[in-house]
Amino acid sequence: NAGVTQTPKFRVLKTGQSMTLLCAQDMNHEYMYWYRQDPGMGLRLIHYSVGEGTTAKGEVPDGYNVSRLKKQNFLLGLESAAPSQTSVYFCATTGVFGNQPQHFGDGTRLSIL
């Protein structure tokens, strides 16, 4: 039972390069989220999706784009990477009801040089 799987786990990019992070879930959850984790700041929401074909901005969306073409997948894109985007990125999912906890992937460590 994989749960929430993020690929890749590590990546180093040069400034200006682009890349896509993939989040895949087999929990049949409607809601999916992308967070970034920076030292001393906890997790901050970048974008989220409440269902297939829908996306919305979170707390820190600038510099990122997302797509949810299939219910089980949520992609996070960096069009032109910047050093400020060096972070650990987490994907999370949850069901429709608000009292359900979020289930997290193992994270992607991204370094922008």
Add this chain to the structure above:
Amino acid sequence: AQTVTQSQPEMSVQEAETVTLSCTYDTSENNYYLFWYKQPPSRQMILVIRQEAYKQQNATENRFSVNFQKAAKSFSLKISDSQLGDTAMYFCAFMKSYNNNDMRFGAGTRLTVKP
């Protein structure tokens, strides 16, 4: 906007002893959920315990329990009989009851359990 504050960046405890991690939050909402997540060195985010604001009874999960003080907007985590495997970052989180899309996390407390 809701804010979550964890005032203890780092804490340590001897194995088998009890430790309490603090969390306060700021909200004007009456109905909401509170969570404690554990992040060990493996980087996984693991749910430890959750509390519904409408419940007066404090949540417990084995060695983990909370002290939920709604009026004071305080949500502390108590770990009893600490084990080496409890060494991790602990994050407190707040979520409005009707909005799955706005979970706010504190900055975290790094807990070290010493043998």
